[in-house]
Amino acid sequence: MRSSILTVCLVAALTAAAGCSRDAATPAADSTPPAATPEAKVNDTAAAADRDEHSYAQPDLVRIDDLALQLAVDFASKTLTGSATYTLDWADPKANQLVLDSRDLKIEKVVGERADGKWVDLKFALADADKTLGSKLTIDVPERSKRVRVSYVTSPGASGLQWLEPSMTEGKKTPFMFSQSQQIHARSWVPLQDTPSVRFTYTAHVTGPKDAMVLMSADNDPKAARDGDYSFKMPQKIPSYLLAIAAGDLVFQPISNRAGVWAEPSMVKKAATEFADTEKMMETTEQLYGPYRWERYDILVLPPSFPYGGMENPRLTFATPTVIVGDKSLVSLVAHELAHSWSGNLVTFSSSKDGWLNEGFTSYVENRIVEALYGKERSDMENVIGRNELAAEFKTIDPKLQALALKPGTLKDPDEASSATVYTKGAWFLQFLEQRYGREVFDPFLRGYFDHFAFQSIPTTKFVEYAKANLLAKHPGKVSEAELEEWIYGPGIPKTAPATQSPRFDAVDAARKAWTEAGTLPDKALTAKWSTQEWVHFIEGMPETLKVEQLSALDAAYRFTGTPNGEIAQRWYPLAVRSGYRQADQAIAAFLQKIGRRKLIMPTYGELVKTPEGLKLAEDTFAKAKPGYHPITTASVEAVIAKAKSAPQAAAK
Structure with missing residues (x-):
């Protein structure tokens, strides 16, 4: 996701996460618990560090393996009504409860499928809402049903949905609805194990007004009829934050045989022209890091109210229209969201404490795509802009938020993460490794990393283990373990960070200096050739x-x-x-x-x-x-x- 450099200032302090794991069994009154072995203590500490503190779910006991949605889109009430059916994998033979995350949902009924195929009512309890986490939904499943179904209605104010009146859209004629599930907003429109550590396949049947085209982060058919009745399938396992839905006056424009643009009719051709290099981006990334594994890659251009630059929903990137400026100067956003198809969607962080595994890797891959297609000058300029923003942000934020891998309890709300850390510092660290080892070593390493952890959710500790085994040990003397850990666990930017120079920015700096000191405006022959990046640097300085x-x-x-x-x-x-x-x-x-x-x-x-x-x-x-x-x-x-x-x-x- 392309986010804001100011997310660390988003909201007031929010309450800490509640318990995310099963309570330990209470020992008998006359028994003395055995002393924990050193190995057990290490394992318990590691498990606590890797646990997702922003979810009530207990995936160590039971996991959602597949999700089947039945939803009705109602623009008048601004609600989604329907059901979620979960196919469950019971990991603990003693477990008989399913704990889900929810936020402002009205739970109408919960049923479970018995062994004989009959569905029976299940008891459930919806806890009081926590400001950050929402409400814990606990379902008693005494027969450990293979499938459980929850019927529910969303709130008109669901944090993960936006409902737009026709006047707020590009065309001004048809209402519009879209979701934003990341970080933990999926729970506001589907009761789920809303943690990136759980991955599942899903299907959906969605009904809505006949004048609204419905799309999801799934197998959207570019030739689908607009008839108010839609079915979707996502055969690859994804985490909850990649669930996405949109409905509105949307039409399709192809870019290649596997990529295209969905947008309102007045926007679609302009967007397709701006994003014409999408197929080239896909081919470039495949050459570097292996095949694209999600079949299609389409882009949905949303109304200007979309809160982010882009969101990497698999098969259907959501994008802001603010990057469509007519000269392709801001299409690095598409490179970023496409890169998530490898770093984030394919290999996923297991909790928000490890957000850099998604965004840092993706920002690095994005820069490699930009360099390959638009030249090193362009990629260097974008690096410099990002690092200038990082320097400004690091002057104001808590040093604890400057570490790539955060300690438990550091991040009260996942929306408060430092973008400078997870995006820019993360990418900078990977550039450090690239320069130390050389691209002839680092590129195959990164491709191997994506292959090794494909369709898995991992914590930072897994990356560290993999890097030590496949970079440090195989190529000794290049990077020390101390350097690796300083980058990952320390605040700030290490002194070993590689510098990026931009001759074009040097010229901008000279022009700005001449104006501020002597009042001489830059020559129009010079500024006529400036890109967005150069104008940004001119003003920022x-x-x-x-x-x-x-x-x-x-x-x-x-x-x-x-x-x-x-x-x-x-x-x-x-x-x-x-x-x-x-x-x-x-x-x-x-x-x-x-x-x-x-x-x-x-x-x-x-x-x-x-x-x-x-x-x-x-x-x-x-x-x-x-x-x-x-x-x-x-x-x-x-x-x-x-x-x-x-x-x-x-x-x-």
């Missing part, structure tokens, strides 16, 4: 504030205010707010009302709330924008505004 007349001069020359390029707007508007450039207020409000992608809008909200007049603009704008925001985005903005409003009161105390 500006002083913390500028004079209003300086901003006016830049605006007159380059028309930053009102830019349709979200990456430029993300940098320009916070600078304008800090500098008191009120001429941009109207454009800022329009931008914040149109776009729901957190990465692009949260920096501006963050600056607005620092002054009374800015806070008022933020509140007024948010009131208008909120109906079109995803619940995840809404929570982010509400947290920033609430914190700003409480700050004077806290100071007074």
Whole structure:
């Protein structure tokens, strides 16, 4: 997933995870428990470190092997109604309960299939809701049924679903619905073992209005009739966060025989043109890391309210329209989400404590794709931008969040992870290994890693074991165990990190310096050739504030205010707010009302709330924008505004 660099500031502190494993058996009153052996203590410690603290599920006792969904999409009530049937693998012969994660679900009925094929009612209990984890759903299964079915209804405010009125879509005629299950939002629309450590196959039968095309992270047929009745199958095992659904006025445009674009009719051709290199990206990645194992790779372009850049739902990447700028300068997002087909979807982190196994690997692979297709200059520029953002973020976040592998209890809410750590530091670490060993060694190692752990969910400890056996031991003297562990378990960036230089950014730096020191604007012959990355670097390197007349001069020359390029707007508007450039207020409000992608809008909200007049603009704008925001985005903005409003009161105390 392409996320926000500000996710660490998302929401206020949330309650810690509740118990995720079965309680130990109580010893008899007159017995003395045997002393644990050193080996047992080590194993217990490792098991605790690898446990997913953000799920109530008990996969060591019973696991979901297959999921069958029956769902009805109701735009009027903004709900999904139906059932989830689980085929179960009972791992513990004494277990007779199934524990599921849920959030704001109305559980109507639970039944289990007896050995004779008859379905009988099962007792269940839905615990009080935890703010972070939702409600623990405990089902008594005395006969250890092979299949259990839960009938339920979602809430109109489900955190993992967004319902859009027609006015909030591109076409303005048909309502739209889409899901966002990562990190732990799948439980808001399906009761599940909502942990990446559990993988399952799934099928789905979905009904809805005949004017709405329904798609899922499964075998979507580009030629499917729009008739309100749809069936899906996902034969490869996936974790819950990769469950996805969307419904709306969607049409298909092919890119190749195995890739294409779904979007609203007015957007589909533009998107297909922007993403025309998708097949080349697939071929490039296959040459490096082995075959694409998911049959089709399609892209669904969502309305601008989608809270992320992209989401790597297998077979159907969800993408923001904000990357469609007409010059392919932002299609590294597609490279990133495609790369997840190897790093994340194929080999998956087993809990959010190990998020870098998904995002760090994917960011590294993304950069290799960009280099192969668009040149090393482009990939170097994107590396520099990411590392500049990391440097800024690491100045403010807890050092404990700067480790790639987090200790249990560090991450209260998985949405609070540091993007700079899991994306940029993770990729930087892999580049460190690549440079130490050389691509002739590292590329086959990475391909072997994807093959070895294919369709598995693993913790960081498994990667460390594999790297020590297949890199360090086979090629001694290149990287020490101490260096490996400093990267993975230590805060900050080690001094051994390889530097990336960008001659094109050097030219941008020189142009910016000439302007800030002498007032000489860069020559138009130079800036006419600048890419989005160069403009981003030009703005990011500006002083913390500028004079209003300086901003006016830049605006007159380059028309930053009102830019349709979200990456430029993300940098320009916070600078304008800090500098008191009120001429941009109207454009800022329009931008914040149109776009729901957190990465692009949260920096501006963050600056607005620092002054009374800015806070008022933020509140007024948010009131208008909120109906079109995803619940995840809404929570982010509400947290920033609430914190700003409480700050004077806290100071007074």
